[in-house]
Amino acid sequence: MKIGLHIISIFCFALISCGDDKPTVEVADAEAPNQKIEITEKAIKNFDYADYALSAESEEVGVNWEKYQEMAIQLSYLKKGDLSFFNGDKADLKKFIDEFKDTIPALFRTNPITSRIAILETTILKLNENLTLDNIQDRDKLVSVEEVLKAFSYLNYQINKKLERDIYDKIKPE
Numbered sequence: 620m621k622i623g624l625h626i627i628s629i630f631c632f633a634l635i636s637c638g639d640d641k642p643t644v645e646v647a648d649a650e651a652p653n654q655k656i657e658i659t660e661k662a663i664k665n666f667d668y669a670d671y672a673l674s675a676e677s678e679e680v681g682v683n684w685e686k687y688q689e690m691a692i693q694l695s696y697l698k699k700g701d702l703s704f705f706n707g708d709k710a711d712l713k714k715f716i717d718e719f720k721d722t723i724p725a726l727f728r729t730n731p732i733t734s735r736i737a738i739l740e741t742t743i744l745k746l747n748e749n750l751t752l753d754n755i756q757d758r759d760k761l762v763s764v765e766e767v768l769k770a771f772s773y774l775n776y777q778i779n780k781k782l783e784r785d786i787y788d789k790i791k792p793e
Contacts (some may be wrong), residue, residue: 656757658764660700666765671776680726685717694771697764705743705767706750716740720781728780735774742766 642651656662673681681687693704705712720736746763 656761657737658700658702658757658761660698663698663763663764663768668765668769668772669776670768671772671779672761673775674779674782677775677778678781680724681778684722684724684727686715686722688785689715690719690771694768698766702764703749705746705748709744709747709751712743713749716743726785727778727781731777732774732781735770735777739767739770740775742770 696704720740723732723736742763746760746767749760749763
C-alpha cells in the first residue's frame with residue numbers, strides 16, 4: 620500500500636513539473652511594448668497609405684484657399700517629424716481649423732468634402748490630445764500621426780474626384 624502511494628505521489632509530482640517551460644518568444648513579445656518608439660521622418664515614411672496630391676485642376680481652383688495651403692505646409696512638416704504645430708495650444712489649433720472650414724471655396728462645399736474635413740478636424744484634435752497628454756504611449760501617438768496624414772490624403776482625393784465629376788458632367792454626348 621505504501622509503495623502504491625509513493626508511486627502515485629511521484630507520478631503526480633512529475634505531471635505537475637511537466638509543461639512549465641515557457642517559450643522565449645513570449646518574453647520577446649512582452650518587451651516590445653516597452654521599447655521607445657520615436658516619431659521620426661523614417662517612421663512616418665514607413666506608413667502604408669495612398670498619399671493623394673491635388674490634381675492640376677484642383678490646384679488651380681484651390682490656389683486662393685490660403686488655409687488649405689497653410690494646412691498642406693504644416694502636414695509636410697509633420698511628414699518630416701516636426702510636431703510643433705499639432706503639439707501647441709488646443710484653442711489655437713481649433714481656431715485654425717474653424718478658419719479652414721469657413722474659407723472653403725464654394726465649389727468644394729459638397730457633402731463628401733465637408734465630411735472629409737470633419738474627419739480631418741477630428742484626427743487633428745485627437746493628435747493634439749495624444750501629443751499633449753503624458754500618459755499616452757508613443758505607439759498611439761504614431762498611429763494618430765498616420766490617421767491625420769490619411770485624412771488629409773483622402774480630403775485631396777475627394778477634391779480631385781469632385782472636379783473630375785464636374786468635368787465629365789460638362790461633356791455632352793453627340
